[in-house]
Amino acid sequence: MARPIVIAAGGTGGHLFPAEALAVALIARGERIALMTDARSAAFDSPAFANAERFALAGAGLSGRGLVSAVRGAAALVAGTFAARRLFKRLDASAVVGFGGYPSVPPLMAASLMPSARRPAMILHEQNAVLGRANRALATRADLIALSFAGTRSVPEGTRAEVVGNPVRPALAALSGAGYSLPDGALRLLVTGGSLGARVFADVVPEAVALLPEALRARLVVTQQARAEDFSRTRDAYSALGIPAEVSAFFPDIANRLSMAHLVVARAGASTIAELACAGRPAILVPLPHAIDDHQSANARALEHAGAAVVMPQPRFTAEALAELLSELLADAGRLARMAGAAQPLARPDAASVLADRVQALIAARAEAS
Ligand SMILES: CC(=O)N[C@H]1[C@@H](OP(=O)(O)OP(=O)(O)OC[C@H]2O[C@@H](n3ccc(=O)[nH]c3=O)[C@H](O)[C@@H]2O)O[C@H](CO)[C@@H](O)[C@@H]1O
Incomplete structure (x- = not known):
């Protein structure tokens, strides 16, 4: 079976709809998709993910303030990362594309901790004109940060970033x-x-x-x-x-x-x-x-x-x-x-297709290098 591309997204529609648009583009190219999300988004009803393998990672969200929630949040992050690591070993994914927000952190962390020969290509997508906290934390580990806006703020120096636009669903x-x-x-x-x-x-x-x-x-x-x-x-x-x-x-x-x-x-x-x-x-x-x-x-x-x-x-x-x-x-x-x-x-109506191009090119480059 073909190696899947993991899409890591959760939270509100603002993170899930661009992920859905990319999934539609990749599935149309014959790619196999696995969605890693959080429990809250597991029921996200989208035909694009109907045939995708879906995994809800327990505790992939961080919320609340204060010491107790910080400790709980950190424990959840560790548990989510271990769960994602086991999944990555089983799935043998070729790439992981994260769409920001805390639910994307455990899969991306897990992928970055894989031995380099088995490590999937890592792509972050940022929807906003300022790089979000989750993406900022993961930026230096990524092969590419795909941006929606020219001039996006807070992109760390030395990272590879490119403006591709924000994928919108096909009807839009x-x-x-x-x-x-x-x-x-x-x-x-x-x-x-x-x-x-x-x-x-x-x-x-x-x-x-x-x-x-x-x-x-x-x-x-x-x-x-x-x-x-x-x-x-x-x-x-x-x-x-x-x-x-x-x-x-x-x-x-x-x-x-x-x-x-x-x-x-x-x-x-x-x-x-x-x-x-x-x-x-x-x-x-x-x-x-x-x-x-x-x-x-x-x-x-x-x-x-x-x-x-x-x-x-x-x-x-x-x-x-x-x-x-x-x-x-x-x-x-x-x-x-x-x-x-x-x-x-x-308008960037081709954002999903450009992002799909970049994902496939990184997978091909990795395969060639190995
Ligand atoms: C409160 C909050 O956390 N907001 C964030 C969240 O926004 P939020 O989830 O509101 O996201 P966006 O404005 O990016 O997207 C809203 C989506 O909902 C769709 N829609 C909306 C109303 C409706 O009746 N039908 C419908 O389909 C829109 O077409 C659009 O695709 O994620 C965005 C992307 O990271 C951020 O920029 C926002 O700051």
Whole structure:
């Protein structure tokens, strides 16, 4: 049987969806895939991994603060690394690709501790514009650090890094180049808080919409992701305003929603940014405050610098300020179209395929050297 490529990913959609996109590309090339994840992500429902071997490593996550959780976390990391080591011996993997986050650490640590003749090629993928802590800890052990953004911060000196983009799922990559049609009738607003949703959008967006001039409000159609606990109040707020709105905790068909949107209000998670670029959609971005190393602000800046997005830091994200910006943008179809056009050059719809190329090239180079 062919040697598998291990994909090490877990945590939120921001880590799992790019992993899924790479798995789809590698499976299409006839590669065998094994997914190493944490218990929380073991149920991740994706057709891409349906035929992959899946392993949930107990204790691959670290969380909490204080000495007790630090000791527990370290013990879990050691246990997870030993479990991964046993798996690597059995699987005889040709490569391991880590997608950041703590669940990726045990498999990568285990791989790096293998004797060099049996050591799989090691690739790290960083989704954000700042190298995450897990990837930073593993960086010097990797054969390649694949980056999503040019100018990613905190990449250690002397490591081999290359910008490949952030792999997006095929339906989202397919949006690239489809164009943006100027709104004439309905103005479609998409509001999304990332894979887990964001309460602040339930607090602020309906209230801002209520403040819009009647002529704009009458044309508005809203699609808003709201956390389960915010669902009813969000839906009721739009219904009281007489605005057609679809509210859901998660839209599985997000590609379709993006393709229909004229303007997007979103957090600035890495996949959200990559997908906005692929779809070529103008956006108002509210980076998650207190994200580690403020990486969401760094992600958002890429679209902002290109002229494709307006960034509203959360302390300034009030109903009044949002209403003012929405009135300005929604009344100016030319500006929306220019923003949409500015997003497109940042798209990397081929990121999954470029990353798959690099993985296969490293495997081939290793085989040649041995
Ligand atoms: C709170 C948190 O830890 N956020 C981090 C997490 O974000 P998070 O998991 O929110 O990730 P992203 O914004 O990167 O991705 C969200 C993903 O969910 C999908 N989606 C979202 C809503 C929906 O209704 N349907 C749907 O399919 C989007 O299409 C996208 O693919 O990982 C990212 C990548 O490391 C980081 O940049 C974020 O800072």
